[in-house]
Every structure is written in structure tokens, then in C-alpha cells.
Amino acid sequence: MPISLFNEKRPILVTCPKALPPLLAAEMAALGLPGRELAAGVLTQGDMADCMRLNLRLRTGHRVLLELARLAAPDPAALAEEMGRIAWEELIPADGHLTVDCSVKNEHVRDARFVNQKAKDAIVDRILARMGKRPDSGPDPVGAALFLHWRDDALTVYLDTTGAPLSRRGYRKMPHKAPLQETLAAGIVLAMKFDADAGHFLSPMCGSGTLAIEAALIALNRAPGLLRSGFAFQHVLGFDPARYAELRREASQAAKKHYAGRIIASDIDPEAVAAARQNARTAGVEEHIEFQVADFRESLVPEPLPDGATGVCVLNPEYGARLGDSPRLEPVYAAIGDFFKQRLAGWRGFLFTGNPELAKRVGLKPRRKTPFFNAKIECRLLEYELYQGMRRPQPETPDETGGKPAAPQGLKGPKGLNELKNSNDHKSPRSSNGPRPQGRPTDRNSQKGPKR
Incomplete structure (x- = not known):
């Protein structure tokens, strides 16, 4: 079975965390690749150049998968036989490196690693038979990579x-x-609808600064893929370095040098602020973010821009996942409500939390609730419109995604694709500054309760 990737359109599956497909689909449509939303990704059509562009520019996607083949394989032996029929010598360098990963649901398989090994053996054996040498293989993503979806x-x-x-x-x-x-x-x-025209961006409880850094990249229209050292497509036979360089130039030229508003990141923990500053420096946006060591109630709130625009503020406090944490955190959530009401009138305030009961302590009715998942924790981004005076808040509305271009007609994914789950791409140590809830991977401020 010969392989042709560079001159024909094929199905492209872009994976993402659960609840992000609407945002990912909007990103892809803006790049001219409308698609169909799935449970954990978006399905579209394109070629290798489109894959390179998606890798450079997407903010909410995890992996860009280009479909090679759909095969019938009732058991591992059939899988190995079918994999051996594909002309891998046209795609994978014999002196390169190969990684295989899979999502499998088959009665004959208990361990996905067995499937990975069977597939790798079939691939490298074919390359050895035709090229006289075989590529190295292993779990580290340092060369060409394949993904198998088996249902x-x-x-x-x-x-x-x-x-x-x-x-x-x-x-x-x-x-x-x-x-x-x-x-x-x-x-x-x-989801906060923040962009270069949205005014200021405040991130109290900034932790390691991820929200502020991503906001800066968005405000400056900087492609996040430009920060990476490389992609798997660079290790595929037929890769066109000149075309890739052209796509990188296009992404670089689309970036802005300045942003009218101010992005302010603060945290009560000096070590968190130091980490956030270093991360922003590595991302190339340090000069666009102001850093402050402060209790969130003392965070700097800038004056409106000349056109009257105020801005957005987002806080990401602890969730209180561990038994007995809620009483300790209730004053913190109540203080967030006071901060919104007393210091951010005319702004849009946001709270990202996985604890709806604690969120009630804010004392404000959210106008919009947008669902997210932080690892396996179901969370909500709560939006509050903070009006001047005693103006009645508008009624709560569901999340709005706006109009999106239609996906290509007849675009269908393989069987069981909506069941595709993303593994945790990387794990970080748990935050701890005093007691912390277990299993809570999120940017967090080391915020204590209100001062007495």
C-alpha cells in the first residue's frame, strides 16, 4: 500500500481536552479548516501543509493526526499483518526513530503496550526487509510518530x-x-472573549503565570508553535523544509509588536511570581506583562483605556477537593466577591473553579457558566458582569460559541472516534503552601483567608 501525503487531501483529526472542541473548532475555522466537533477533538480535511500550519498556530489542540489508512483487524495477528502491508519505507527513515501510541478497545487486548509493540515490530521488519536497516523505536517523541485508533x-x-x-x-x-x-x-x-481589543487583563493568583502568558500570546497574535523546538512531521520522508520555513515566516509576520492594554499578573507568593516572570521571559512576552507580589485584594487595577475600555480579571483559587477544606476556603471565595464588587466595577470578572458550592460564597450571580475539565475534575468558568452602581445584572445565559463555518459535507470519523480520550500530556507536582487538595493540577495562588 503506497503512501502519498503531500499532494492529496486526507482526514485530519485534531485532539484536545474534553470540553474544548467548540473553541478548537473556532480556531480551525479561522485558519480556513472548518471541521466537525467530536467528544475530544475536531475532524477536518487537509494535506501535510495544513497539518504544519495547524501545529504552528493552534492554541487549544493537543495533537494533529493525519489519517493514513482504515483497516479491518479483528485481532492482534491481523493487525500485524495489515500494518506490514503499508509502504512504511516511503514514510519513515530507516536510520530514524519511530514512536507508536494507540487507543484500543478490543476483546483480544488487555494492555495497549502490546498493540504498540506488535505494530512497531511489523513496521520495522518491513523497513528492514526493503532497506537493509531498521529504525530505532521507543516511547520518547524524538522522531516520526504514529497513532492507532482500534475499536x-x-x-x-x-x-x-x-x-x-x-x-x-x-x-x-x-x-x-x-x-x-x-x-x-x-x-x-x-472563552473569556479576550483579544487585542478587550482592554486590560488581570491575573491575580497567577501561580506560574500560564493564564497571563497565554493572554499575552493571544493579544499579540503570536503563534504558540513558534516557541517549540520541533515537530514529528520534520522526521517524515518527503518533509519540505522550505515550505515549513515559509509557514513559520507567515506566522511570525502575523504577530503584533504591541498591545494597547496592560496585562498584570500577581501572587502573594514571591516564588510564584519569580517563576511566572521567568516563564514569560522564555515565552518572549516578559516585557508585555507586569508582575506584582501582592494579596489578590491588593492587586493593581489600572485605569480604563482612552477609549473607555476596562478589561477582564480571572481568578483561579483552590477547589477544596479534600474533606474539610471548604470551611478554610469559604472566606477566600467571599473575599473574591468583595474584590469584584469593590474594585472592578465596570469590568468583567471571571472565576475558574471545580467547586460550585464554594463559588456560591462569591455572592454574585454569574451571567455565564462555561464548562471545562481540569484533568478529570469538572470545572466551570463563571463570568460576572460588574456594573457601576446598583444596576440590575443581566440574566444568566449559556455559553455562546457564535456562528461557525460548516464542516465539510460527509466528513465522518472512524468507528468509536467520539470515545477517543486524551491521556494526560504531562504531569506537574501538586501545589503546596500549607494544606492543599490532593490531585489538583492547576495554576493556583498561595492565597490564605482574609486578614483578621
């Missing part, structure tokens, strides 16, 4: 054009405690 007897083979997931931007050298994943942080900022 019952339906096997779909993808070229993973990304390698290490897009959430690994490369700027977070100092994660500090428990940072938000970059793709989730970007999704939160996009």
Missing part, C-alpha cells in the same frame, strides 16, 4: 504530525507547584 475490528492508522503534545509550548521551564496546562489556559482566555 473492535476497525483500525485507523494516523501519522502523528505533532509528537510531543502542543500543550508543551516549551516556555514553562519553572512550573512552580501545580500549573494549568497551557491548552486549558488558552481555552479559558479564549
Whole structure:
């Protein structure tokens, strides 16, 4: 079975965390690749150049998978036989490196690693037979990469054009405690409808600075993929360095040098602020973010811009997942409500939390609730319109995604694709400054209760 990737349109599956497909679909449509939303991704059509562009520019996607083949494989033996029929010598360098990952649900398989090994053996054996040498293989994403989606007897083979997931931007050298994943942080900022014209951006409880950094990248229209050292598609036979360089230039030229508003990141923990500053420096946006060591109630709130625009403020406090934490955190959530009401009149305030009961302590009715998942924790981004005076708040409305271009007609994914789950792309140590809830991977401020 010969492989042709560079001159024909193929299905492209872009994976993402649960609840992010609407935001991802909007990003892809803006790049001229409208698609169909799935449970954990978006399906579209394109070629290898489109895959390169998606890898460079997407903020909420994890992996860009280009479909190679759909095969019938009722059991592992059939899988190995079918994989051996594909002309891998036309795609994978014999002196290169290969990584295989999979999502499998088959009665004959208990361990996905067995599937990975069977597939790798079939691939490298074919390359050895035809080229006289075989590529190295292993779990590290340092060369060409494949992804297998296997449900019952339906096997779909993808070229993973990304390698290490897009959430690994490369700027977070100092994660500090428990940072938000970059793709989730970007999704939160996009859900806030923040852009270069939205005014100021405040991030009290900034932790390692992921929200503020992603906001700066969005405000400056800087492609996050430009921060990475490389992608898996660069290790595929037929890769066109000149075309890739052209796409990088286009992405660089689309970036802005200045942003009219101010982006302010603050935290009560000096170590968190130091980590956030270093991460912003690595991301190339340090000069666009102001850093402050302060209790969130003492955070700097700038004056409106000359056109009257105020801005947005987002806080991400602890969730209180551990038994007995809620009483300790109730004063913090109540103080957030006071901060919104007393210091941010005329702004849009946001609270990102996985604890709806604690959120009630804010004392304000959210206008909009946008669902997210932080790892396996179901969360909400709550929006509050903070009016001057005693003006009655508008009624709560569901999240709005706006009009989106239609997906290509007849675009269908393989069997069971909506069941595709994303593994945690990277894990960070748990935040701890005094007691902290277990299993809570998120950017967090070391915020204590109100001063007595």
C-alpha cells in the first residue's frame, strides 16, 4: 500500500481536552479548516501543509493526526499483518526513530503496550526487509510518530504530525507547584472573549503565570508553535523544509509588536511570581506583562483605556477537593466577591473553579457558566458582569460559541472516534503552601483567608 501525503487531501483529526472542541473548532475555522466537533477533538480535511500550519498556530489542540489508512483487524495477528502491508519505507527513515501510541478497545487486548509493540515490530521488519536497516523505536517523541485508533475490528492508522503534545509550548521551564496546562489556559482566555481589543487583563493568583502568558500570546497574535523546538512531521520522508520555513515566516509576520492594554499578573507568593516572570521571559512576552507580589485584594487595577475600555480579571483559587477544606476556603471565595464588587466595577470578572458550592460564597450571580475539565475534575468558568452602581445584572445565559463555518459535507470519523480520550500530556507536582487538595493540577495562588 503506497503512501502519498503531500499532494492529496486526507482526514485530519485534531485532539484536545474534553470540553474544548467548540473553541478548537473556532480556531480551525479561522485558519480556513472548518471541521466537525467530536467528544475530544475536531475532524477536518487537509494535506501535510495544513497539518504544519495547524501545529504552528493552534492554541487549544493537543495533537494533529493525519489519517493514513482504515483497516479491518479483528485481532492482534491481523493487525500485524495489515500494518506490514503499508509502504512504511516511503514514510519513515530507516536510520530514524519511530514512536507508536494507540487507543484500543478490543476483546483480544488487555494492555495497549502490546498493540504498540506488535505494530512497531511489523513496521520495522518491513523497513528492514526493503532497506537493509531498521529504525530505532521507543516511547520518547524524538522522531516520526504514529497513532492507532482500534475499536473492535476497525483500525485507523494516523501519522502523528505533532509528537510531543502542543500543550508543551516549551516556555514553562519553572512550573512552580501545580500549573494549568497551557491548552486549558488558552481555552479559558479564549472563552473569556479576550483579544487585542478587550482592554486590560488581570491575573491575580497567577501561580506560574500560564493564564497571563497565554493572554499575552493571544493579544499579540503570536503563534504558540513558534516557541517549540520541533515537530514529528520534520522526521517524515518527503518533509519540505522550505515550505515549513515559509509557514513559520507567515506566522511570525502575523504577530503584533504591541498591545494597547496592560496585562498584570500577581501572587502573594514571591516564588510564584519569580517563576511566572521567568516563564514569560522564555515565552518572549516578559516585557508585555507586569508582575506584582501582592494579596489578590491588593492587586493593581489600572485605569480604563482612552477609549473607555476596562478589561477582564480571572481568578483561579483552590477547589477544596479534600474533606474539610471548604470551611478554610469559604472566606477566600467571599473575599473574591468583595474584590469584584469593590474594585472592578465596570469590568468583567471571571472565576475558574471545580467547586460550585464554594463559588456560591462569591455572592454574585454569574451571567455565564462555561464548562471545562481540569484533568478529570469538572470545572466551570463563571463570568460576572460588574456594573457601576446598583444596576440590575443581566440574566444568566449559556455559553455562546457564535456562528461557525460548516464542516465539510460527509466528513465522518472512524468507528468509536467520539470515545477517543486524551491521556494526560504531562504531569506537574501538586501545589503546596500549607494544606492543599490532593490531585489538583492547576495554576493556583498561595492565597490564605482574609486578614483578621
